[in-house]
Amino acid sequence: MVKRTSLSSNYAVAYAVKMADVDVIAAYPITPQTHIVEKLSEFIANGELDAEMIHVESEHSAMSATIGASAAGARVFTATASQGLELMHEILHIASGMRLPIVMAVASRALSPPINIWSDYSDIMNARDTGWIIYIVSSAQEAFDTIIQAYKLAENKEVLLPVMVAFDGFVLSHTFEAVDLPEEEEVRRFIPKQVTWYTLDPENPMTLGPLGPPEWYYEFKYQQVVALNKALEIAKQVDDEYGKVFGRKYGLVEPYRLDDAEIAIVAYGALASTAKAAVDEARKNGVKVGLLRLRLFRPSPVEEIAKYLENVKAVGVMDRAISFGAPYGGPVFADIMEALYMKGVDTLLSSFILGIGGRPMYLHDVLTVINKVKEIAESGRRTIETYYIGVRE
């Protein structure tokens, strides 16, 4: 029986990890993620989860221990944010390069300096090219569901890659809302424990993580390219299967009121949720606007992006991170532009930056964006400006 309860995204993640019956958790506390690991410690202490909690001295060690445990055949989990993800960066590549199905939650947070514990997606954007699969979710329910999907995807034999599930620090991590929790049994049936990857086993010795000289290295990197591309297809399958069993599916991108839209905005994370309210509001005033929410950041769902944005006159991409020195705009803007250009979709693109370092993102901020996109559509002229919404002069 499904149990409706009220949980923050942090707690929703902890429940998902418990239901996934992980064997090893290695983590270092960092705001705004800490509640996840606290809750998991509680589950272990009261016997609801039979797992080993490794208290490490840094995030670098957290990921290293996670890799070790995964290489020994354990189902593993860790969580981090911000500076923690940065400190982990070196090891992120090792996790993906070694093809270990690690699942990590990231309560996204801005980077120092100045010190800032609030939400933006600078941390996630820096992890873009690490070879991880990266989801960005928009609600506590989706955080729960995506962690379960992440294990299924990561451990798929054709994928075998680590998965990050990111959500806004505080705005989602600390917000309580309704979450339907399925039966633990049902979750465990959906992601049965099968060791599908190469593991360390004294009975059957092998070498993990050896030297890859020039005559071998390239082939292994190409394998990762192929696996990440394959992950697009498998992620869709997993989402469909999940939908059949649990009654909720999300797609790799989520279109909102795009059917008859003349202009579109693109967003991810909590902002995409507020953006739905803004789209509703703008539509009341006769603006034919729709929203495309990006759920899977890596690998990039190029086909879906092109399909949903093909017929609009103008697209405004809202980024929660700054890509310093980039030719134009924010990091996801660059992705959308690349996808549309390569797919031959000709539309008027513009880039908007907002919600940096936890700056609140109000309905009117999104309405400002929608109005600007509408203006651009009406003028029919390409803009080369990146709009920093709400920055004080």
Next chain:
Amino acid sequence: MIEIRWHGRGGQGAVTASQVTAEAAIIEGKYAQAFPEFGAERRGAPVKAYTRIDEKPIYIRSPIVEPDIVVILDPSLLVSEPVLDGLKKNGWVIINSKKPVDEIRKTLGRSDVKIARVDADTIALQILKVPIVNTAMLGVLVKATQIVSLDSIIDAVSRRFSERIAKLNIEVVKKAYEEAEVSG
């Protein structure tokens, strides 16, 4: 959609109250959201928290600037914090105060809002033996506004706390519900 803004001081339980209210709405099959004003929490410092309740899914995730209801857990905040900012016309002020409603209205300087109050300090000290007034405020809130039923609040309180603590807090909720002075 009903939007509530909670004003308290670190340690009074404003954040918990915002969550219990959301949980009560969820128990009733409604949609709800509860979140604190994000930042480092310090005992005694002014804190804000927010609750949204609706019959439809709630998409908006920004802080509440034009609340329908403000709940003030500490009367001293009336002078130090802009607690009434953005409060809608005909909105509610739910306040922990020993003073009668008429006197409170004079201090607020707003004739276009409804007021409900209870002496939450005394109730909390009497029953809980600690000055944690959040559950007393829940009693006044539901009596005045009926955004959720008293039963749902009691249900949510019992889900939130351990059995012993829940029992005491339910007593607090009921007592505050009875003693609340409501001026529509």
Next chain:
Amino acid sequence: MAKSSRYVPPPSTGWRKLPIGAVIPWPGNSEEYKTGSWRTLRPVIDQERCIRCAICWMYCPDAAIIELKQEYTTKAGRKYDKTYVVNYDYCKGCGICANECPVKAIKMEPEVK
């Protein structure tokens, strides 16, 4: 990938045929890699001088000193129940053994005379 132990994929192997993650599931295949070809000087043990202390055996970074259960009697009549020899398949010629030998029983001699 159930190749016999010590399999080494040929240099022409494409990405499809390689185990993912650069895993080497053929245990012990580093034995196929003969580091002996790196040598310019070779250690030669003087069995007469050697006092069987095993220091060279411990120090050799390539485990190229082998301890044999083989008796040896010196000209002076001293009896040993083991003998240390060099495995020239893997000895890289680093000279550590010669440096560490407490009785200077190991000499480094040119590979090509």
